[in-house]
Amino acid sequence: MSKSNSTLTRLDFLKISATATGGLLVSFMLPGCISKHKEPALDYDFNAYLMVDSHGYVTIKAPVPDMGQGTKTALPMMVAEELGADWEMVKIIQAETGSEFGGQSAAGSDSVRDYWNPLRKVGAQVRELLIAAAATKWQISRQGCTTKNGKVYNPTGSKILEFGVLAESAAEFEVPDEVVFKSPSEYSIIGKQISRVDAKDIITGKARYGIDVIEPDLYYASVEHAPTFTGEVVDYDDSDALNIPGVVEVVKINQVAFQPGKPEVLNGIAVIANSTWAAFKGREALKVNWDLGDGVRESSEDLLIKMQNRSKDQPADILRDQGNAIETFENAPKKIDLEFELPLLAHACLEPINCTAWVNSESCKVWVPTQNPQFLVRVLEAVLQIEADKIDVYPTMVGGGFGRRLAIDYGIEAALISRAAGGKKIKMVWNREDNVKHDYYRTANYHRVQIGLDDAKLTSWSHHLINKPIGGGPIYEVQGAADLPYNFSNIHVGYSSVDSSIRIGSWRSVAHSFNTFVVNSAIDQVARELDIDPYEFHQTYLGNPRKITIELPLRGYRGQVACDIGRLKEVIRMVAEASDWTKPLTRNNMGRGIACTHFKESYAAHVVVLEVLSNNRIKIHRIYAALDCGIIIDPNGLRAQIEGAIMDGISTVFYNNITFSNGQIDQSNFNDLPWTRITNCPEMDIQLVKNTEVPTGAGEPPYPSVAPAITNAICDATGIRIKKLPAKEFTLA
Amino acid sequence: MANITLTINETDYTIDVLEDTPLLWAIRDEAGLTGTKFGCGKGFCGSCTVHLDGVPVRSCLIPAKSADGAKVTTIEGLSEEGDHPLQKAWVEEDVSQCGYCQAGQLMAAAALLKENSNPSDEDINQAMSSIMCRCGTYSRIRKAIKRAAENG
Numbered sequence: 060m061s062k063s064n065s066t067l068t069r070l071d072f073l074k075i076s077a078t079a080t081g082g083l084l085v086s087f088m089l090p091g092c093i094s095k096h097k098e099p100a101l102d103y104d105f106n107a108y109l110m111v112d113s114h115g116y117v118t119i120k121a122p123v124p125d126m127g128q129g130t131k132t133a134l135p136m137m138v139a140e141e142l143g144a145d146w147e148m149v150k151i152i153q154a155e156t157g158s159e160f161g162g163q164s165a166a167g168s169d170s171v172r173d174y175w176n177p178l179r180k181v182g183a184q185v186r187e188l189l190i191a192a193a194a195t196k197w198q199i200s201r202q203g204c205t206t207k208n209g210k211v212y213n214p215t216g217s218k219i220l221e222f223g224v225l226a227e228s229a230a231e232f233e234v235p236d237e238v239v240f241k242s243p244s245e246y247s248i249i250g251k252q253i254s255r256v257d258a259k260d261i262i263t264g265k266a267r268y269g270i271d272v273i274e275p276d277l278y279y280a281s282v283e284h285a286p287t288f289t290g291e292v293v294d295y296d297d298s299d300a301l302n303i304p305g306v307v308e309v310v311k312i313n314q315v316a317f318q319p320g321k322p323e324v325l326n327g328i329a330v331i332a333n334s335t336w337a338a339f340k341g342r343e344a345l346k347v348n349w350d351l352g353d354g355v356r357e358s359s360e361d362l363l364i365k366m367q368n369r370s371k372d373q374p375a376d377i378l379r380d381q382g383n384a385i386e387t388f389e390n391a392p393k394k395i396d397l398e399f400e401l402p403l404l405a406h407a408c409l410e411p412i413n414c415t416a417w418v419n420s421e422s423c424k425v426w427v428p429t430q431n432p433q434f435l436v437r438v439l440e441a442v443l444q445i446e447a448d449k450i451d452v453y454p455t456m457v458g459g460g461f462g463r464r465l466a467i468d469y470g471i472e473a474a475l476i477s478r479a480a481g482g483k484k485i486k487m488v489w490n491r492e493d494n495v496k497h498d499y500y501r502t503a504n505y506h507r508v509q510i511g512l513d514d515a516k517l518t519s520w521s522h523h524l525i526n527k528p529i530g531g532g533p534i535y536e537v538q539g540a541a542d543l544p545y546n547f548s549n550i551h552v553g554y555s556s557v558d559s560s561i562r563i564g565s566w567r568s569v570a571h572s573f574n575t576f577v578v579n580s581a582i583d584q585v586a587r588e589l590d591i592d593p594y595e596f597h598q599t600y601l602g603n604p605r606k607i608t609i610e611l612p613l614r615g616y617r618g619q620v621a622c623d624i625g626r627l628k629e630v631i632r633m634v635a636e637a638s639d640w641t642k643p644l645t646r647n648n649m650g651r652g653i654a655c656t657h658f659k660e661s662y663a664a665h666v667v668v669l670e671v672l673s674n675n676r677i678k679i680h681r682i683y684a685a686l687d688c689g690i691i692i693d694p695n696g697l698r699a700q701i702e703g704a705i706m707d708g709i710s711t712v713f714y715n716n717i718t719f720s721n722g723q724i725d726q727s728n729f730n731d732l733p734w735t736r737i738t739n740c741p742e743m744d745i746q747l748v749k750n751t752e753v754p755t756g757a758g759e760p761p762y763p764s765v766a767p768a769i770t771n772a773i774c775d776a777t778g779i780r781i782k783k784l785p786a787k788e789f790t791l792a
Numbered sequence: 793m794a795n796i797t798l799t800i801n802e803t804d805y806t807i808d809v810l811e812d813t814p815l816l817w818a819i820r821d822e823a824g825l826t827g828t829k830f831g832c833g834k835g836f837c838g839s840c841t842v843h844l845d846g847v848p849v850r851s852c853l854i855p856a857k858s859a860d861g862a863k864v865t866t867i868e869g870l871s872e873e874g875d876h877p878l879q880k881a882w883v884e885e886d887v888s889q890c891g892y893c894q895a896g897q898l899m900a901a902a903a904l905l906k907e908n909s910n911p912s913d914e915d916i917n918q919a920m921s922s923i924m925c926r927c928g929t930y931s932r933i934r935k936a937i938k939r940a941a942e943n944g
Binding site for chain 2: 268491
């Protein structure tokens with residue numbers, strides 16, 4: 060029986076029905092990729108479901124891809140809490156796309172924030188249905204009945220009925236429009252230590268990532284891609300490749316781009332074989348002649364010079380213009396003028412890019428580790444000219460995303476190979492070199508920060524940042540720079556774009572990944588020159604606790620950046636206190652640095668304590684972190700994000716660096732793209748702020764302030780201001 | 793082509809592979825055991841770590857041919873019921889994030905504990921530094937190894 064009411068929005072619509080086996084099935088709609096993302100939601104009726112079976116097992120179909128950040132655990136916790144389920148009886152299934160259920164994207168640290176209300180509401184609505192069923196059985200009023208641990212209780216607790224017994228009859232009741240949410244003090248699931256879903260499968264080797272998909276009649280493909288992002292095949296000789304036992308076929312794949320100059324699938328030659336190794340060997344035996352295209356004329360140095368030159372002229376876009384920064388700087392008695400150079404960064408997801416696809420004339424099935432299943436369906440529809448309801452995308456477990464798997468190039472590529480191979484089922488696997496050389500890198504960027512000082516005060520702040528943008532202009536590039544929360548009287552933040560053949564895309568925390576580094580480094584430098592304690596500097600210039608909104612000339616929510624100054628000050632205070640900030644360090648080769656960030660209303664701060672050994676080797680003693688992201692759903696998962704972000708920040712300072720020569724990426728594997736190891740893992744002191752603010756996400760917020768806290772600590776110890784990453788003068792001990 | 797017999801987790805697999813097929817791909821594609829992972833193919837990341845006659849090796853660097861006649865243990869064979877002390881500790885400490893490196897981590901850790909039932913931090917660093925974790929779960933790996941060492 061379904062309830063429909065024209066006054067309800069589509070998002071409120073729940074379809075409830077009894078299952079054939081005596082259970083309750085609730086289909087519902089979670090907000091799709093509407094205003095915040097580039098692509099509108101697909102027109103599915105429902106994209107998630109909750110089922111209570113006759114034994115009381117609750118199955119929740121979780122529509123958000125889990126790439127390790129824990130949404131497959133945290134999101135169902137929200138439903139289960141309001142429902143009053145027994146968490147041990149709750150099963151979570153990854154939603155596949157298809158005619159009935161759509162997937163969502165995992166990006167922007169948005170999952171917990173976006174689904175906080177809708178998921179709790181569904182849990183509460185189903186709770187009311189179960190209560191209605193119990194109350195009817197008991198012939199009492201529903202008032203005062205509660206649910207807990209998978210059972211409904213009457214007001215005195217003297218009568219109990221299990222969900223399993225009630226499920227079928229619950230389908231006959233009307234879904235309430237209005238529900239009352241539990242208060243945080245009543246939580247028995249949210250905020251508790253919960254073992255992440257999938258833990259057992261991972262440690263027994265049973266977990267199936269995209270690369271582990273096993274299907275009957277499967278072939279394997281390895282693709283020789285154009286060495287530059289502008290390269291085209293002139294001709295190729297596949298005779299040696301075809302002579303390798305196991306190689307079945309060689310096909311040419313043509314570039315796919317949604318916009319000129321922004322290739323998604325690159326031009327390439329795909330070798331298809333009956334095993335991964337034979338496909339790799341076949342590809343090695345290919346002889347391909349490439350026209351490298353315009354990209355061959357560009358190397359890292361050219362891009363840097365281009366950005367530096369651009370910095371000499373006025374910014375193309377002014378994002379913040381408060382007071383008169385330029386004139387104040389001109390007349391300032393003391394000037395600080397800093398140039399920052401930050402490199403392309405690799406994603407280095409450990410599970411290599413891969414996808415299994417099976418395309419015939421009418422239908423398409425794709426098994427793929429992705430952060431963006433719904434978008435992939437849309438693009439497959441357009442590229443293959445197959446209707447969306449004949450396309451099934453099965454999202455698998457994801458061995459790391461970090462923004463790389465928001466791009467759906469590899470899904471399209473595998474599908475095109477399958478089609479070119481006459482409808483064979485193809486598992487396409489990129490080797491590590493492919494991953495390193497054909498990434499969607501975090502963009503390289505260049506910054507000029509000019510600060511005017513007068514006496515003991517900062518009087519003006521001008522920041523011109525330059526890079527190749529993800530979008531057409533500043534929209535995804537200025538967060539962390541234009542939304543400065545400090546009380547500087549004169550602020551000028553400008554942006555200019557340059558072009559480059561090297562492909563870029565989203566990388567954990569996007570613009571914050573570079574702007575937070577620059578801002579915190581510059582502030583630290585100012586504090587040093589004014590002989591002010593950096594901690595005091597942050598606190599003083601943040602001003603009084605209050606809520607502010609910074610308006611920027613950007614569309615949508617990016618044009619209104621809210622910041623709760625009190626919450627930001629508090630995380631800074633917490634790490635300072637935890638690290639005994641005011642106590643002198645025990646050795647004079649030690650250094651201590653502090654940095655902070657506000658990221659979509661989550662607040663984070665770090666203090667790093669390190670020692671500089673002989674030969675400029677850095678030993679990081681301890682990293683203190685504090686994070687305020689509102690109500691904590693899964694504290695264990697949250698801590699894990701903070702720990703992982705710390706390692707990511709260390710990699711950023713010392714290792715992650717992509718360069719290119721003649722349009723071709725220099726690095727190839729983990730020998731020339733090193734990564735942090737267990738030996739580099741410092742002691743960590745992690746504090747989670749516990750409050751009842753709306754949850755605001757934690758995948759990205761704990762990352763941006765790690766790197767500047769490290770380099771500020773190095774400056775504290777050595778007097779050397781690191782303005783270029785990775786910090787080549789220093790190594791990790 | 794080479795016709796070889798691999799004994800993996802006490803089961804024999806007789807397979808035909810290209811002469812230079814690495815053990816990794818024989819395990820994954822021919823024996824169908826996908827717990828052992830491909831991360832880099834050149835021995836840098838350690839995701840492919842298995843035991844060859846009890847010794848931890850990078851299966852991406854070992855030709856499958858040379859494992860003919862030896863005992864191979866993969867993550868699937870680390871324990872019958874997923875109850876090796878390390879596996880239990882890994883769940884109790886909630887080590888995994890994306891989880892992709894963890895099979896390699898566990899195989900390296902299991903080899904360590906067999907040699908050294910009470911490893912120091914330095915011992916752990918030395919034994920485990922060859923296995924890369926992109927998500928940064930190292931602090932929990934350390935804790936889990938210590939926990940397993942304590943609980944035996």
